[in-house]
Amino acid sequence: MSALLEVSGVSVTFDGFRAINNLSFSIGAQELRAIIGPNGAGKTTFMDIVTGKTRPDTGSVTFGERSVSLLSLSEAQIARAGVGRKFQRPTVFEDQTVAENLTMALKAHRAPWRVLFWKERPEDRTRVEALAQEVGLADHLPRKAGELSHGQKQWLEIGMLLAQEPRLLLVDEPAAGMTLAEREHTTALLVEMAKTRAVVVVEHDMEFVRRLNCKVTVLHEGAVLAEGSLDHVTKNQQVIEVYLGRG
Template structure:
């Protein structure tokens, strides 16, 4: 199976510190992957490289069936070809309703007021409703985003990413600050999304990763330390030593 994203032999240093060290990684077009590792393992820099925020010193990052080099593209161009990123803290328009947030994401307009008027009376209405339902916010379209719980804001931002029709989602610590019920719903949501597109989840919560029931990549000192099921990697002596701790 051809990989959707292929990272090969990538390294990058900052002021003499090697943040990413000969890292190779690949993910398929409809795959859920969890990335774990201690602080400083290179998880954020890894995502920065994929999204064009950081340029590596060496290696290659290719995308899609035509193996397009992402290293030649701007951050905006990388987003346009289908890579969406969600940071840990949700960034939504709190004074706008859930529906308005989704409409703005759907159209990416220069004039938001004109775009709102257009989509609310056009065919975008059904798409907005479907996106909200997909993330469990179907009954909250008229609520202001600022009134939502932390977990609901996370879901809204995921829906805003989905509005752009990405082929790959990079999601940073989605379970942080969520209630148990929200975490369970987030698990089901991400598993469902990964049936039709690639999803990479960076997460510290091992129980959340276990519920995802997916392939796990362990990073350490900017390189892949282990890869496989969660049970497989957590039995690896090197992972136990550097991440899980002795005993």
């Protein structure tokens, strides 16, 4: 399986602190991957580098079959190239309906001058309904986003990202603050999404990671400490000492 994302020899230092230390790993085109590790391990910085928010001191980050360098692109260009990011806190337009939020996400994929003259077409409505169905909000299209539960807002934001048809989706702690039923739905949603794109989940909740049933990368001090199934990495003595042993 060829890699969709290839991170090679990446390092970045902030005020003398090496947040990422010669980091190298790859993600496949249709893969679900969990990234775990203690606070300060470099998980957020890794996502910042991939999305163009932070520039590394050394190394390369390439994306797609043509191995396009993400380090040469702006944040907006990286998003247009097919990289989406879901932050831990949902950011939706609370005064707009679910349908309007998804419709605006469709518009965001167009050139700015086209948005000014944009009018909804039947196929746009069909797409919005399909996105709502995909994330489990088909019955909530007329509701204002502010009325949704925390979990539903998370799904709406995922739907808004899917509207832009990313090939790689970075998701930060999706299970935080969710009910058990919401977590189960989120698990199913992430697993289904990874059938047609790469999905990288940064998570602290080991039970949620176990439900994802995917390859796990453990980061520590900005580098890969261990990689493999959750059972494999949780038996690694170094992982136990630096992460799991902290209780």
